[in-house]
Amino acid sequence: MSIMYLLIGCSLTLALFFLGAFIWSVKSGQLDDDYTPSVRILFDNKPAPPENSEHVKAKARKT
Amino acid sequence: MSSVLDQKTSTCYHCGELCEDETLQYNSLTFCCNGCKSVYELLSENNLCDYYSIDNTPGINQKKPVLSNQFNYLDDEQVQQKLISYRDKEMTKVTFFIPVMHCSSCIWLLESLYKIKKGIASSKVNFLKKEVSITFINEQLSLREVVELLTSLGYEPAINLSNIEDEIKHKDSKKILYQMGVAGFCFGNIMLISFPEYFGLDAFTQSSFSKLFGYLNMALSLPVFLYSSRDYFINAFKGLRKKHISIDVPLALGILVLFVRSAYEVISETGIGYFDTHAGLVFFLLIGKWFQQKTFDTLSFERDYKSYFPVAVTAVKNGVEATVPVTNLKVGDRIIIRNNELIPADAILLQGSASIDFSFVTGESNPVSKVAGEIIYAGGRQVGSTIELEITKNVSQSYLTQLWNSEHFSKDTQSRIQTFQQTVSKYFTLALLLIATSAGIYWSIVNPALIWRAVTAVLIIACPCALALSSPFALGTAMRILGRHKFYIKSPEVVEQIAKTNTIVFDKTGTITQPDEAHITYIGDALSPKTREAVAALAANSVHPLSKKIKKHLNAPSNEQVIAYEEINGKGLSGIINGTTIKLGSFDFIFPGQDAIKMSAENPDLLATRVYIEIDGRVPGFFQLQHAYRNGLRELIAALKPHYDLHLLSGDNESEKHKLADFFGNTTQLHFRQSPSNKLHYIEQLRAQNKQVMMLGDGLNDAGALKAAHTGVSITENTAHFSPSSDVIMDACKFEKMFNFIRFSKDTVKVIHMSFVISLIYNIIGLSFAVQGTLSPLIAAILMPLSSVTVIGFTTIATTLFSKQRNLS
Numbered sequence: 001m002s003i004m005y006l007l008i009g010c011s012l013t014l015a016l017f018f019l020g021a022f023i024w025s026v027k028s029g030q031l032d033d034d035y036t037p038s039v040r041i042l043f044d045n046k047p048a049p050p051e052n053s054e055h056v057k058a059k060a061r062k063t
Numbered sequence: 064m065s066s067v068l069d070q071k072t073s074t075c076y077h078c079g080e081l082c083e084d085e086t087l088q089y090n091s092l093t094f095c096c097n098g099c100k101s102v103y104e105l106l107s108e109n110n111l112c113d114y115y116s117i118d119n120t121p122g123i124n125q126k127k128p129v130l131s132n133q134f135n136y137l138d139d140e141q142v143q144q145k146l147i148s149y150r151d152k153e154m155t156k157v158t159f160f161i162p163v164m165h166c167s168s169c170i171w172l173l174e175s176l177y178k179i180k181k182g183i184a185s186s187k188v189n190f191l192k193k194e195v196s197i198t199f200i201n202e203q204l205s206l207r208e209v210v211e212l213l214t215s216l217g218y219e220p221a222i223n224l225s226n227i228e229d230e231i232k233h234k235d236s237k238k239i240l241y242q243m244g245v246a247g248f249c250f251g252n253i254m255l256i257s258f259p260e261y262f263g264l265d266a267f268t269q270s271s272f273s274k275l276f277g278y279l280n281m282a283l284s285l286p287v288f289l290y291s292s293r294d295y296f297i298n299a300f301k302g303l304r305k306k307h308i309s310i311d312v313p314l315a316l317g318i319l320v321l322f323v324r325s326a327y328e329v330i331s332e333t334g335i336g337y338f339d340t341h342a343g344l345v346f347f348l349l350i351g352k353w354f355q356q357k358t359f360d361t362l363s364f365e366r367d368y369k370s371y372f373p374v375a376v377t378a379v380k381n382g383v384e385a386t387v388p389v390t391n392l393k394v395g396d397r398i399i400i401r402n403n404e405l406i407p408a409d410a411i412l413l414q415g416s417a418s419i420d421f422s423f424v425t426g427e428s429n430p431v432s433k434v435a436g437e438i439i440y441a442g443g444r445q446v447g448s449t450i451e452l453e454i455t456k457n458v459s460q461s462y463l464t465q466l467w468n469s470e471h472f473s474k475d476t477q478s479r480i481q482t483f484q485q486t487v488s489k490y491f492t493l494a495l496l497l498i499a500t501s502a503g504i505y506w507s508i509v510n511p512a513l514i515w516r517a518v519t520a521v522l523i524i525a526c527p528c529a530l531a532l533s534s535p536f537a538l539g540t541a542m543r544i545l546g547r548h549k550f551y552i553k554s555p556e557v558v559e560q561i562a563k564t565n566t567i568v569f570d571k572t573g574t575i576t577q578p579d580e581a582h583i584t585y586i587g588d589a590l591s592p593k594t595r596e597a598v599a600a601l602a603a604n605s606v607h608p609l610s611k612k613i614k615k616h617l618n619a620p621s622n623e624q625v626i627a628y629e630e631i632n633g634k635g636l637s638g639i640i641n642g643t644t645i646k647l648g649s650f651d652f653i654f655p656g657q658d659a660i661k662m663s664a665e666n667p668d669l670l671a672t673r674v675y676i677e678i679d680g681r682v683p684g685f686f687q688l689q690h691a692y693r694n695g696l697r698e699l700i701a702a703l704k705p706h707y708d709l710h711l712l713s714g715d716n717e718s719e720k721h722k723l724a725d726f727f728g729n730t731t732q733l734h735f736r737q738s739p740s741n742k743l744h745y746i747e748q749l750r751a752q753n754k755q756v757m758m759l760g761d762g763l764n765d766a767g768a769l770k771a772a773h774t775g776v777s778i779t780e781n782t783a784h785f786s787p788s789s790d791v792i793m794d795a796c797k798f799e800k801m802f803n804f805i806r807f808s809k810d811t812v813k814v815i816h817m818s819f820v821i822s823l824i825y826n827i828i829g830l831s832f833a834v835q836g837t838l839s840p841l842i843a844a845i846l847m848p849l850s851s852v853t854v855i856g857f858t859t860i861a862t863t864l865f866s867k868q869r870n871l872s
Contacts, residue, residue: 004272005275008256008279011252011255012252015251015252016248018248019244019245019248022244022248023244026237026240026241026244027237033189033190033192034191036170036188036189036191039167040170040174042167043113043117043171043174
């Protein structure tokens, strides 16, 4: 049963690692804003479109 | 006719508002004003038209013009220092609060700033806080240029003294997350390690393990005890020093006893202790606290006069104009106030014709004219030409700020409110101590060996965890539901306060009337279309709000040429159109030499705001301005009347008295010509009669009354704008739902009472074990989380159900 000592040690180390990760995430501000990133990820980074094509598209969408 | 119809139906491509006055065409798109059009042009030049495809009509209306020198004060080194969060030789980082931010297009545009202006390195939005952090390169841009860029796009940052001066709150919300993280980590591990004990596996494994597990649990509990639960001990101690028993006292006692008894059991090898219960208790309590904190830390309620005042003004020293921070203004300084600027301190008018809009202070939106030598109180906004003033009082001693310095504002808001939880916890603690002592006395006679076990078990099991959780969860859920209906509550205690209300006091202007939507009616001989055009042309020349309203009311083309145009500030206009002399103006302007105030004693109708027309010496009639009441006011008053004592306090004259009497049913509780301090005293009188007063107001003139009332509700057209410091900020469009809000608050308090009964039942079950001295760690470990989870679940579900019943889901 002495393997238990090792297992407990392992599990505690792992849990401590997660606690550290949590504290780091709070510290680095990841929990400050839980809304904006969800919107930001949906923005496309398109290459610059040719002149005026955008308005036409926007208009088509409106009508 | 068709063109009129066309105008009515077309909306602006940029801001989505109806194009009322003019319609501009560009790229076959319609815009309501030049401002909106130029933003569109700027974006299309930079290929940023995606802005319009993410959300429909995302723009901010640009009808209010941007003044060229509005932000000159940002070149001042002192002001810059206060705003900037980081600066080195190359870069500057600054965070702005932008109240108008409202959709995903806003995020996109504000994060694409670098595409519009060279010199902006990056920008990042925090949508919930409505903040944008911008990093820019010093060589290419100045702080002023960044603000001007934002303003030109319609995203004017709100810069004022108060957000410059404090920056502390942030750390607190992070601390609770750390504490929760630690408690959660320890709770989970202790549970895991305690499993053999739960299942009675001790005999199966070797006893050396149970000893190891005991010490491991103790080691894991230490950070929970010393770090996570620290605030409960501090608060309990603080409360006791003030001879005040809060819920923190039994909680701290429970936590302390849990830890000490468990440590004793482990060290003396008599048991494994209650470490799992200990860590779990702290963890659940912290969840409740965090939940409470998380609701609405984005809206600022603690606004004082500083939030209203500009950061800096233009001062003249030895003939040279310079920008001076408002805090540095001294008596005797000369300042220059331009169109739309706010007067920061009481001052004497030296030069120029002042026309001051005191709507901030009095709620009355029509500008008041002042002549040189008159005193102008702080808080007014100049409309029209530039004026020069000499400061007569320091900013902190002005008429307006004195109201703030009165005792009501220094009072601690927390102590005003005696919540259900506070009332109960006092008796709860006393009952708890009584049971513990009687159990101790009983066992000291029957079996002294069991005293220690029974007494500690009582203190452990009776720890009012569920009670402590019920209030934050019920009130927090209620706050979020009400918040979704744009009824923003400052702190959970306020919900209970609203539920207790039995007297409601309304302000008039801006509260039950709509500030922008004044009705204009023309009374007199009918005007021919030709005259209408001429009057409209004359009115089009003036920027006075009344002239604009008249022009809109006439709805006639205003292309006629006006010669010999003259405007006397605050009095009226005159001009010659097509050979006829037309005058538009107040009673005094049209009938000089007659005293309207004297005559009004006989005829109170004269007190109403009127604009007379004179055409070639003849007066065909006048325009009468009447405040439009908010939608649903009649129904709301009718619904409230049977349950509440209703009062009305107005800063205005009696001209609308009989109309209001019709709403309120009687006139005894309608009071007119009330100054800000009159209002405050009136509220104090009501309080002295032991009434639970709720005050609804809007302007700064209500600030004292809002603060003095048990609940101050400030009504605002736009929650992002400044409103007086209050307990509740309500969006004006939800005014008609007021009664539902109050009834829902009552329901929430009912939910708290019910959940208190539930937690009491759990406590009684636990106590029945505890007094017998047979509380095993397993029972404690089951009862504690079970009661917490039941209470959290019950309160959340019940509150949501009640909100559905009140049509608030």
